[in-house]
Amino acid sequence: MLTLYSSLTSPYGRKVRIVADILEIADRIRVQHASTVEPADPLRQVNPLGKIPALVLEDGTALYDSRVIVDYLETRFGSGRVIPRETEARFRQLTLASLAEGINDALLLITYEGRFRTPEQASQVWLDHQYGKLRRGLSEVCTRLAAYDPPMIASVTLACALGYADWRGQIDWRREYPQLAGWLEDFETAVPAWRHTAV
Protein backbone atom coordinates (compact mmCIF):
# COMPACT_ATOMS: atom_id res chain seq x y z
CA MET A 1 0.00 0.00 0.00
CA LEU A 2 1.15 3.56 -0.78
CA THR A 3 0.35 6.36 1.67
CA LEU A 4 -0.45 9.82 0.39
CA TYR A 5 -0.09 12.57 2.98
CA SER A 6 -2.44 15.31 1.90
CA SER A 7 -5.55 17.25 2.70
CA LEU A 8 -8.69 16.78 0.64
CA THR A 9 -8.59 20.45 -0.34
CA SER A 10 -5.02 20.76 -1.63
CA PRO A 11 -5.02 21.32 -5.40
CA TYR A 12 -1.63 19.57 -5.58
CA GLY A 13 -2.97 16.60 -3.63
CA ARG A 14 -6.06 16.54 -5.82
CA LYS A 15 -3.85 16.36 -8.90
CA VAL A 16 -2.14 13.25 -7.51
CA ARG A 17 -5.47 11.64 -6.57
CA ILE A 18 -6.86 12.26 -10.05
CA VAL A 19 -3.74 10.81 -11.68
CA ALA A 20 -4.02 7.73 -9.44
CA ASP A 21 -7.60 7.27 -10.63
CA ILE A 22 -6.64 7.69 -14.28
CA LEU A 23 -3.92 5.07 -13.81
CA GLU A 24 -6.45 2.80 -12.05
CA ILE A 25 -4.39 2.52 -8.88
CA ALA A 26 -6.48 4.65 -6.50
CA ASP A 27 -7.25 1.53 -4.45
CA ARG A 28 -3.51 1.09 -3.82
CA ILE A 29 -3.22 4.50 -2.17
CA ARG A 30 -4.33 5.30 1.36
CA VAL A 31 -4.86 9.02 1.96
CA GLN A 32 -3.51 10.15 5.32
CA HIS A 33 -4.93 13.51 6.32
CA ALA A 34 -2.01 15.84 7.08
CA SER A 35 -1.80 19.27 8.64
CA THR A 36 0.82 21.66 7.27
CA VAL A 37 0.66 23.96 10.30
CA GLU A 38 0.59 21.53 13.23
CA PRO A 39 4.25 20.92 14.30
CA ALA A 40 3.42 17.51 15.84
CA ASP A 41 1.80 16.21 12.65
CA PRO A 42 3.71 13.18 11.27
CA LEU A 43 3.92 15.03 7.96
CA ARG A 44 7.13 16.78 9.04
CA GLN A 45 8.79 13.38 9.61
CA VAL A 46 7.88 12.47 6.04
CA ASN A 47 8.61 15.80 4.37
CA PRO A 48 10.76 18.17 6.46
CA LEU A 49 9.35 21.06 4.44
CA GLY A 50 5.94 20.30 5.94
CA LYS A 51 4.26 20.51 2.55
CA ILE A 52 1.61 18.33 1.00
CA PRO A 53 1.33 16.11 -0.89
CA ALA A 54 3.99 13.55 0.03
CA LEU A 55 3.87 9.89 -0.92
CA VAL A 56 5.34 7.10 1.20
CA LEU A 57 6.19 3.94 -0.74
CA GLU A 58 5.90 0.33 0.42
CA ASP A 59 9.53 0.36 1.60
CA GLY A 60 9.12 3.62 3.54
CA THR A 61 10.74 5.89 0.94
CA ALA A 62 9.13 9.33 0.90
CA LEU A 63 8.54 11.18 -2.37
CA TYR A 64 7.67 14.86 -2.75
CA ASP A 65 6.59 17.19 -4.30
CA SER A 66 3.47 16.54 -6.42
CA ARG A 67 5.39 16.66 -9.70
CA VAL A 68 7.81 14.00 -8.49
CA ILE A 69 4.91 11.88 -7.22
CA VAL A 70 3.09 12.13 -10.56
CA ASP A 71 6.31 11.28 -12.41
CA TYR A 72 6.78 8.26 -10.12
CA LEU A 73 3.23 7.00 -10.62
CA GLU A 74 3.45 7.50 -14.35
CA THR A 75 6.83 5.73 -14.53
CA ARG A 76 5.65 2.78 -12.45
CA PHE A 77 2.05 2.41 -13.63
CA GLY A 78 1.44 4.73 -16.55
CA SER A 79 2.95 3.66 -19.90
CA GLY A 80 2.63 7.26 -21.08
CA ARG A 81 -0.99 7.69 -20.05
CA VAL A 82 -0.47 11.03 -18.26
CA ILE A 83 3.08 12.02 -19.35
CA PRO A 84 4.18 11.03 -22.85
CA ARG A 85 7.29 8.84 -23.06
CA GLU A 86 8.58 10.31 -26.32
CA THR A 87 11.10 13.06 -25.47
CA GLU A 88 9.70 15.99 -27.45
CA ALA A 89 6.07 15.31 -26.53
CA ARG A 90 7.09 14.72 -22.90
CA PHE A 91 8.77 18.10 -22.46
CA ARG A 92 6.03 19.91 -24.36
CA GLN A 93 3.50 18.34 -21.99
CA LEU A 94 5.57 19.08 -18.88
CA THR A 95 5.97 22.72 -19.88
CA LEU A 96 2.21 23.09 -20.35
CA ALA A 97 1.81 21.49 -16.92
CA SER A 98 4.33 23.95 -15.43
CA LEU A 99 2.35 26.86 -16.81
CA ALA A 100 -0.77 25.54 -15.07
CA GLU A 101 1.22 24.78 -11.93
CA GLY A 102 2.49 28.37 -11.86
CA ILE A 103 -1.14 29.53 -11.92
CA ASN A 104 -1.80 27.23 -8.97
CA ASP A 105 1.26 28.58 -7.13
CA ALA A 106 0.13 32.18 -7.64
CA LEU A 107 -3.37 31.30 -6.37
CA LEU A 108 -1.87 29.67 -3.29
CA LEU A 109 0.40 32.63 -2.52
CA ILE A 110 -2.53 35.03 -2.86
CA THR A 111 -4.50 32.94 -0.36
CA TYR A 112 -1.51 32.68 1.99
CA GLU A 113 -1.06 36.44 1.96
CA GLY A 114 -4.45 36.66 3.66
CA ARG A 115 -3.87 33.63 5.90
CA PHE A 116 -0.39 34.32 7.24
CA ARG A 117 -0.46 38.11 7.42
CA THR A 118 -2.78 40.50 9.19
CA PRO A 119 -4.64 42.97 6.93
CA GLU A 120 -2.12 45.67 8.01
CA GLN A 121 0.83 43.49 7.04
CA ALA A 122 -0.55 42.28 3.69
CA SER A 123 1.43 43.66 0.76
CA GLN A 124 -0.54 44.98 -2.20
CA VAL A 125 2.70 45.04 -4.20
CA TRP A 126 3.12 41.30 -3.61
CA LEU A 127 -0.54 40.58 -4.39
CA ASP A 128 -0.30 42.57 -7.63
CA HIS A 129 2.85 40.62 -8.50
CA GLN A 130 1.01 37.31 -8.04
CA TYR A 131 -2.12 38.54 -9.86
CA GLY A 132 0.15 39.50 -12.77
CA LYS A 133 1.43 35.91 -12.97
CA LEU A 134 -2.09 34.58 -12.59
CA ARG A 135 -3.59 36.66 -15.40
CA ARG A 136 -0.63 36.27 -17.76
CA GLY A 137 -0.68 32.54 -17.09
CA LEU A 138 -4.42 32.20 -17.72
CA SER A 139 -4.21 34.32 -20.88
CA GLU A 140 -1.41 32.12 -22.20
CA VAL A 141 -3.34 28.94 -21.36
CA CYS A 142 -6.31 30.32 -23.34
CA THR A 143 -4.16 30.68 -26.45
CA ARG A 144 -3.02 27.04 -26.11
CA LEU A 145 -6.19 25.46 -24.79
CA ALA A 146 -6.33 22.73 -27.45
CA ALA A 147 -3.03 21.40 -26.09
CA TYR A 148 -4.59 20.84 -22.64
CA ASP A 149 -6.12 17.54 -23.67
CA PRO A 150 -7.38 15.20 -20.94
CA PRO A 151 -6.29 13.02 -19.31
CA MET A 152 -2.70 14.26 -19.69
CA ILE A 153 -0.95 15.91 -16.74
CA ALA A 154 -1.19 19.47 -18.11
CA SER A 155 -4.98 19.17 -18.25
CA VAL A 156 -5.20 17.67 -14.76
CA THR A 157 -3.01 20.46 -13.35
CA LEU A 158 -5.07 23.16 -15.06
CA ALA A 159 -8.36 21.69 -13.83
CA CYS A 160 -7.04 21.56 -10.26
CA ALA A 161 -5.97 25.20 -10.44
CA LEU A 162 -9.39 26.28 -11.74
CA GLY A 163 -11.16 24.19 -9.09
CA TYR A 164 -9.00 25.75 -6.41
CA ALA A 165 -9.86 29.27 -7.66
CA ASP A 166 -13.56 28.34 -7.67
CA TRP A 167 -13.26 27.28 -4.06
CA ARG A 168 -11.07 30.07 -2.67
CA GLY A 169 -12.36 32.82 -4.98
CA GLN A 170 -9.04 34.55 -5.67
CA ILE A 171 -10.25 35.44 -9.17
CA ASP A 172 -13.54 35.25 -11.08
CA TRP A 173 -11.90 33.32 -13.92
CA ARG A 174 -15.27 32.24 -15.35
CA ARG A 175 -16.07 35.90 -16.12
CA GLU A 176 -12.58 36.96 -17.22
CA TYR A 177 -11.79 33.82 -19.26
CA PRO A 178 -15.16 32.33 -20.28
CA GLN A 179 -13.62 29.83 -22.69
CA LEU A 180 -12.07 28.06 -19.69
CA ALA A 181 -15.53 27.24 -18.33
CA GLY A 182 -16.38 25.22 -21.46
CA TRP A 183 -12.98 23.56 -21.28
CA LEU A 184 -13.56 22.51 -17.65
CA GLU A 185 -16.96 21.03 -18.55
CA ASP A 186 -15.30 18.88 -21.23
CA PHE A 187 -12.58 17.89 -18.75
CA GLU A 188 -15.22 16.80 -16.23
CA THR A 189 -16.83 14.56 -18.84
CA ALA A 190 -13.50 13.01 -19.83
CA VAL A 191 -12.12 12.54 -16.31
CA PRO A 192 -14.66 11.07 -13.85
CA ALA A 193 -12.21 11.48 -10.94
CA TRP A 194 -12.75 15.22 -11.21
CA ARG A 195 -16.13 14.82 -9.57
CA HIS A 196 -15.03 12.16 -7.04
CA THR A 197 -12.23 14.38 -5.76
CA ALA A 198 -14.31 17.56 -5.33
CA VAL A 199 -14.56 18.89 -1.76
Ligand SMILES: N[C@@H](CCC(=O)N[C@@H](CS)C(=O)NCC(=O)O)C(=O)O
Ligand atom coordinates in the same frame (compact mmCIF):
# COMPACT_ATOMS: atom_id res chain seq x y z
N1 LIG B 1 5.32 22.46 -5.33
C1 LIG B 1 4.57 21.77 -4.30
C2 LIG B 1 3.57 22.71 -3.67
C3 LIG B 1 2.86 22.05 -2.51
C4 LIG B 1 2.18 23.07 -1.62
O1 LIG B 1 2.57 24.25 -1.57
N2 LIG B 1 1.17 22.60 -0.90
C5 LIG B 1 0.54 23.45 0.08
C6 LIG B 1 -0.87 22.97 0.40
S1 LIG B 1 -1.94 23.18 -0.98
C7 LIG B 1 1.34 23.36 1.35
O2 LIG B 1 1.84 22.31 1.68
N3 LIG B 1 1.46 24.49 2.09
C8 LIG B 1 2.09 24.53 3.35
C9 LIG B 1 3.33 25.34 3.37
O3 LIG B 1 3.73 25.91 2.33
O4 LIG B 1 3.92 25.41 4.42
C10 LIG B 1 3.89 20.53 -4.90
O5 LIG B 1 3.70 20.51 -6.12
O6 LIG B 1 3.61 19.58 -4.18
